[in-house]
Amino acid sequence: MTRGVVLITGASAGLGAEMARQFAALGYDLALCARRTDRLDTLAGEIRAGTGRRVETAALDVTDAEAVTKVFHTFAASFGRLDRVVVNAGIGKGAPLGTGRPDANRATAMTNFVGALAQSEAALEIFRQRGRGHLVLISSMSALRGMRRSMTTYAATKAGVAAIAEGLRAERVKGLDVSVIYPGYIRSEMNAHVEQKTRFMVDTETGVRAMVRAIEKRRVKAYVPQWPWVPLAAAMKVLPLQVVRRLT
Numbered sequence: 708m709t710r711g712v713v714l715i716t717g718a719s720a721g722l723g724a725e726m727a728r729q730f731a732a733l734g735y736d737l738a739l740c741a742r743r744t745d746r747l748d749t750l751a752g753e754i755r756a757g758t759g760r761r762v763e764t765a766a767l768d769v770t771d772a773e774a775v776t777k778v779f780h781t782f783a784a785s786f787g788r789l790d791r792v793v794v795n796a797g798i799g800k801g802a803p804l805g806t807g808r809p810d811a812n813r814a815t816a817m818t819n820f821v822g823a824l825a826q827s828e829a830a831l832e833i834f835r836q837r838g839r840g841h842l843v844l845i846s847s848m849s850a851l852r853g854m855r856r857s858m859t860t861y862a863a864t865k866a867g868v869a870a871i872a873e874g875l876r877a878e879r880v881k882g883l884d885v886s887v888i889y890p891g892y893i894r895s896e897m898n899a900h901v902e903q904k905t906r907f908m909v910d911t912e913t914g915v916r917a918m919v920r921a922i923e924k925r926r927v928k929a930y931v932p933q934w935p936w937v938p939l940a941a942a943m944k945v946l947p948l949q950v951v952r953r954l955t
Contacts, residue, residue: 708734709734709735709736709760709761710733710734710735711735711736711788711790711791712735712736712737712738712782712786712788712789712790712791713730713735713736713737713738713790713791713792713793714737714738714739714740714779714782714789714791714792714793714830715727715730715737715738715739715740715793715795716740716741716767716769716793716794716795716796716826717741717769717795717796717797718737718739718740718741718747718750718795719739719741719742719743719744719746719747719750720741720743720746720895721895721911722795722845722890722893722895722911722914722915722918723739723741723793723795723796724746724750725911725912725915726793726795726915726918726919727739727750727754727762728750728753728754729915729916729919730919731754731757731758731760731762732758733919733923734760735760735790735791736760736761736762736786737751737754737760737761737762737763738763738764738765738782738785738786738789739751739762739763739764739765740764740765740766740767740778740782741766741767741796742766742767742768744764744766747764747766748764751763751764761786763782763785763786765778765781765782767796769796769818769822769823769825769826770817770818770821770822770825771825772821772825772828775822775825775826775828775829776825776828776829776832778829779792779826779829779830779832779833780829780832780833783833788837789830789833789834789837789840790839790840790841791840791841791842791843791922792826792830792833792834792840792841792842792843793843793845793922794823794826794827794830794842794843794844794845794868795845796818796822796823796826797818797819797822797823797845797864798814798815798818798819799815799861800812800814800815800861801815801857801858801859801860801861802856802857803855803856803857803859804859804860812859812860815860815861815864816860816863816864819861819864819865819867819868820863820864820867820868823844823864823867823868823871824871827842827844827871827875830842831875831880831883834880834882834883835880835883837882838881838882839882839883840882840883840884841883841884841885841886841922841925842872842875842883842884842885842886843885843886843887843888843922844868844869844871844872844885844886844887844888845868845888845890845918846865846866846868846869846872846887846888846889846890847861847862847865847889847890848889848890848891848930848936848939848940848943849861849862849865850862850865850866850868850869850889851866851889851940851943851944852943852944852946852948852951853948855952868887869887869889869928872885872886872887872928873887876927884925885927886921886922886925886926886927886928886929887927887928887929888918888921888922888928888929888931889928889929889930889931889936889940890914890918890931891907891909891914891930891931891932891935891936891939892907892908892909893908893909893910893911893913893914893915893918893931893932894908894909894910894911894914895911907935907936909932913932914931914932917929917931917932917933918931
């Protein structure tokens, strides 16, 4: 028996890989996709051996909208269902605007926002046809306010991801639950270069456990881990910009 099928993009490392482990431990079967299939297949083997869950994998670049649709529908046909789609794939490239690195900012925008849009389109096609489903979009605490320098584009894309979630909730699609998760400082491959002693940074397993708990509760929005990010979220929304800029 399975509790359902969870599709996770960007599942080859970091938060995506740990979500896969934790959802499998809860009894879910998994549809995992990422660009790096060697690491994805290693993870799938680890999960199958450790939990006995069914795990299928596929190569996917989320900036290829046609490929996203094909992979999602192939998974749905193979499993006979998709219960939850976690829009997780993302990158953290970026540079201050006007400093000669438009390629980095464009890559981040294409992966984090345009890619999220393609994933949401494909997921909603399946959920509308089935009459139910749970769409989970992974945003960021940086989405709450405009961020400076190399974070400007990244924060803007994550704000866009949150707006997709809110738009779908406003539409009130029959049978659809939508959650947007705002992770704080959680150790992952994306931020491996960041100082290990960064204040409020938690390890991957702890941070993802908070994410999975919120997802399982189908929370409309969740700032994770709750401490200190719930009170910080409230503060960030009203603090003057000159104060917010010190947080980055």
